[in-house]
Amino acid sequence: MSALELKNLRKSYGSELVISDFNLNLERHQVKVLIGASGSGKSTLLRCINLLEEIDDGQIFLDGEDISEVGVNADKVRASIGSVFQAFNLFPHLTVLQNITLAPRFVHGVDKARAESDALELLERFGLSEKAHQYPDLLSGGQQQRVAILRAIIGKPKLLLLDEVTSALDPVLIAEVLSLISELKSDGMTMLIATHEMGFAKKVADEVLFLKGGQVLEAGSPQQMLEAPQSQDLKNFLFALEQAGRL
Secondary structure: OOOEEEEEEEEEEOOEEEEEEEEEEEOOOOEEEEEOOOOOOHHHHHHHHOOOOOOOEEEEEEOOEEOOOOOOOHHHHHOOEEEEOOOOOOOOOOOHHHHHHHHHHHOOOOOHHHHHHHHHHHHHHOOOHHHOOOOHHHOOHHHHHHHHHHHHHOOOOOEEEEEOOOOOOOHHHHHHHHHHHHHHHHHOOOEEEEOOOHHHHHHHOOEEEEEEOOEEEEEEOHHHHHHOOOOHHHHHHHHHHHHOOOO
């Protein structure tokens, strides 16, 4: 059984078709990376998967359960999906520890002592223990994004969605975040990642999917996609990244 399966997914905004008959299978412990120009549908696809956007047609299965059917409890579904976006979305009035323990305590019903113990263990493992009682505005962008990722994984989600989590960071801070994600890959975390960091995609992806117009135009192993692209669209996309110093 796949961790995530999308069947003929469609999403429109008015007359604009953003996701078009999209199909995907993501196995447990697998990492797939979505690449493509802005407007290709990557972010919308991730927002449909965690039910932040309502789909127009198709089905979304999480561990075999249809989470797109009418009447599904969206909050319950989101409790088993970790999501991290470009904006850190940390609560500025809460400390790092309070940000990370919020969902375990008030969504999953974990008692405060256990939630804080689990959070401190994560912070220690990923080199952020000294930041536990600081507020987000005292952290660097890379540290804030790492905290956001830890907040997303503390509940041991079935699936982790990462949407351009390094796009607002400078190269040094990007390395911090990518190191954390690489370690999660080693742990066997199931992930679907939208990114423009091609070197990172090559390092962690089991498969890379190139999107254009809300469809998968080309898919394959990282080496195949980045070193021997078949379609002219992918060649043009990679060339543009190379010119921008991002390849």
